[in-house]
Amino acid sequence: MTGHPILPESKFPDFSTITIYKRFFISVYESVRGLFEEPPNDLFPELSGEVNGFINTLPSIQNSYSVMGFQGDELKSLMTLKIISAISLWYGFSRKVSPNKRDQVRQRKNSFGNITDRLHSKPNLRINAVIPTKTMNSDRAKMENLFMLAENLSNSKVFFRVYVVGIIPDELKSRIADLNGVHTISLSHDNGPADARNHGIKLSQEDGSDVVIFIDDDVVNPAVADMIEISKRAHETNSIILPKFRSKDYLCYDIYHDLDGTLNGVYINGSENERLLYGTTCVLAVPIEILNRCGFDPYFPIAAGEDIDFSLRATDLGYNILSADDIVFIHDYGYVRGGLKMFVNRFIRYGEGNHLIKEKYPDFYDRLLKSKLRPTLTSRPTEIYIPVSFGNFISKIEGENL
Numbered sequence: 001m002t003g004h005p006i007l008p009e010s011k012f013p014d015f016s017t018i019t020i021y022k023r024f025f026i027s028v029y030e031s032v033r034g035l036f037e038e039p040p041n042d043l044f045p046e047l048s049g050e051v052n053g054f055i056n057t058l059p060s061i062q063n064s065y066s067v068m069g070f071q072g073d074e075l076k077s078l079m080t081l082k083i084i085s086a087i088s089l090w091y092g093f094s095r096k097v098s099p100n101k102r103d104q105v106r107q108r109k110n111s112f113g114n115i116t117d118r119l120h121s122k123p124n125l126r127i128n129a130v131i132p133t134k135t136m137n138s139d140r141a142k143m144e145n146l147f148m149l150a151e152n153l154s155n156s157k158v159f160f161r162v163y164v165v166g167i168i169p170d171e172l173k174s175r176i177a178d179l180n181g182v183h184t185i186s187l188s189h190d191n192g193p194a195d196a197r198n199h200g201i202k203l204s205q206e207d208g209s210d211v212v213i214f215i216d217d218d219v220v221n222p223a224v225a226d227m228i229e230i231s232k233r234a235h236e237t238n239s240i241i242l243p244k245f246r247s248k249d250y251l252c253y254d255i256y257h258d259l260d261g262t263l264n265g266v267y268i269n270g271s272e273n274e275r276l277l278y279g280t281t282c283v284l285a286v287p288i289e290i291l292n293r294c295g296f297d298p299y300f301p302i303a304a305g306e307d308i309d310f311s312l313r314a315t316d317l318g319y320n321i322l323s324a325d326d327i328v329f330i331h332d333y334g335y336v337r338g339g340l341k342m343f344v345n346r347f348i349r350y351g352e353g354n355h356l357i358k359e360k361y362p363d364f365y366d367r368l369l370k371s372k373l374r375p376t377l378t379s380r381p382t383e384i385y386i387p388v389s390f391g392n393f394i395s396k397i398e399g400e401n402l
Helices: 018-035 049-068 072-094 099-107 140-156 170-176 193-207 224-237 252-260 288-293 306-316 335-360 364-369 388-401
Strands: 127-134 161-167 182-186 211-215 240-247 283-287 321-331
Touching: 018 049, 018 072, 018 335, 018 388, 049 072, 072 252, 072 335, 072 388, 127 140, 127 193, 127 224, 140 161, 140 170, 140 182, 161 193, 170 182, 182 193, 193 211, 193 288, 193 306, 211 224, 211 288, 224 240, 224 283, 224 321, 240 252, 252 335, 283 288, 306 321, 306 335, 335 364, 335 388
Parallel strands: 127 161, 127 211, 161 182, 240 321
Antiparallel strands: 211 283, 240 283
């Protein structure tokens, strides 16, 4: 997986002035826009105040990466990905959402609540797991990974029931049927992970569960002790518990996420790194009391923003989202197969989710600006690989535009 050096050090801009940063930003934009489904002509007709603000942060970002131990090709890759992620987020945010969809989301801000009547807690902790999925027959690797996850959860003996909910091929359903305590719930239409989780919530309420752990289908081999621990903390504190996440692989894309803390939520400033502004559903432990009052909003049709929306409504009801920084789960972003195109599409999707969040919570970004990042990595890991294809991408940017 190791790629060749991107370019000799002397050919990469030293970023000694903001002007060079601006040139590089525009260079990256011109190269990455071809990966967009509908390449915009006027996303950045001129550098707006917001874009200028981002560009002005690049020197300090570069310095922080350098302090962590990243140099040369690694530093170049991470700085390029920082710009690509921002451009992709802005592009996703700018994509049109139908007026009807916006109105529906806005109207449902406070209406989406009780799913069933509150259930009394049981004396012994009963834990369920809910895994939303959209798995196609053609994606053999994803099918195998999902089966291995279900098998791991079955063998753990931690869960009363595990529900795999969504679009599931018959072959996979047949294999999962042999796993003790794991049940597949096939949906006729894919209405997004929010809708799939709500099916799992309803079944978990009927089961009399005390805690539900939401687990994404790309989580790798979760540790039994960690699942028990976050469930206990959720139950004892009556709070949502979010661990941290580390990428399965060591490509520069994966390392970027670990430095960014993409799936880790953010600390509420002044909370002593305990309370979080929101949690993500990669692995999220939630007491049934909260789920009896607050489900997921199915008007978030994709895997983006629905977990932030759920978190904000739960905190509006007076519940806390607490960090479990001592617990780290492994997440497979899939970049070994998907590469830069997958990285771009992921951040476009995040941008689309952010658009809906802002529709429902106009003050969310003010709250976000007051928060603190929650990275998984705070120093250079022992391994980081730059794919040849990404090295070629950067070489093309620098050779043609700088």
